[in-house]
Amino acid sequence: MSDSYKSARQRMVETVAPRVDDDRVLEALEAVPRHEFVPPDRRDSAYADRPLPIGDGQTISAPHMVAIMATLLTVDPGDDVLEIGTGCGYHAAVTAELVGDEHVYSVEYGPALAREARDRLAELGYDGVSVRVGDGREGWPEHAPYDAAYFTCATPELPSAVVEQVRPGGQVIAPVGTGRQTLVDATKRPDGSLERTGRGGVRFVRLRG
Ligand code: SAH
Secondary structure, eight states: OOOTTHHHHHHHHHHHGGGOOOHHHHHHHHHSOGGGTSOGGGGGGTTSSSOEEEETTEEEOOHHHHHHHHHHOOOOTTOOEEEEOOTTSHHHHHHHHHHOGGGEEEEESOHHHHHHHHHHHHHTTOTTOEEEESOGGGOOGGGOOEEEEEESSBBSSOOHHHHHHEEEEEEEEEEESSSSEEEEEEEEOTTSOEEEEEEEEEOOOBOOO
8 A cells, every 4th residue: 555644653652652552553554545435525634643634523543542542442452342432433443353243243323334434444455344224222243252352432331231341340431421521441241240440531522222
């Protein structure tokens, strides 16, 4: 792939690096062509560390936010991950770099976003990523249990269906709250209850539906 954005991407990685203590995440950010995921008229801003509109009233998260969430996610290659909110597919591609594309399952509410993300991911070689249209609050039971799940949209509370679909010892990461949100990093105990850690204030688009 000819990649005239390579040096811009390297600068982006250097910008977020101080907030990331996991080299695998930095390598993933270096590998995924973010400019291919944003609308063509936004390409020149693709490697700025800020959110960008992706259509349907939605936004792709800023690179540092994807990096922080990917760093919190304690996964190894081969672990199965559920993503709620595919959007343009960028975050899913970063996760695919960590676990392998066939281990990423993503649910998107907007049919057009889902279709475009699926096509884009396939074109860029992440064809093993599974994308389905639906309400992420219901998770994706067919592929459960997951080693981890994360939300890229803010939810008033962690939906019980998603928590149920994560294995004991697994992890759920989500921006939780209406208005003000906290990035919640939860581990599922053997009895099914959650041990929650707050990872600071964040601002994500709200869960739809
Ligand atoms: N990870 C995405 C970020 C997209 S923004 C990226 O890299 O582009 C959040 C996404 O969550 C939007 O695409 C929005 O449509 C989706 N979303 C909102 N509510 C949802 C729901 N109930 N179920 C599934 N997806 C939802």
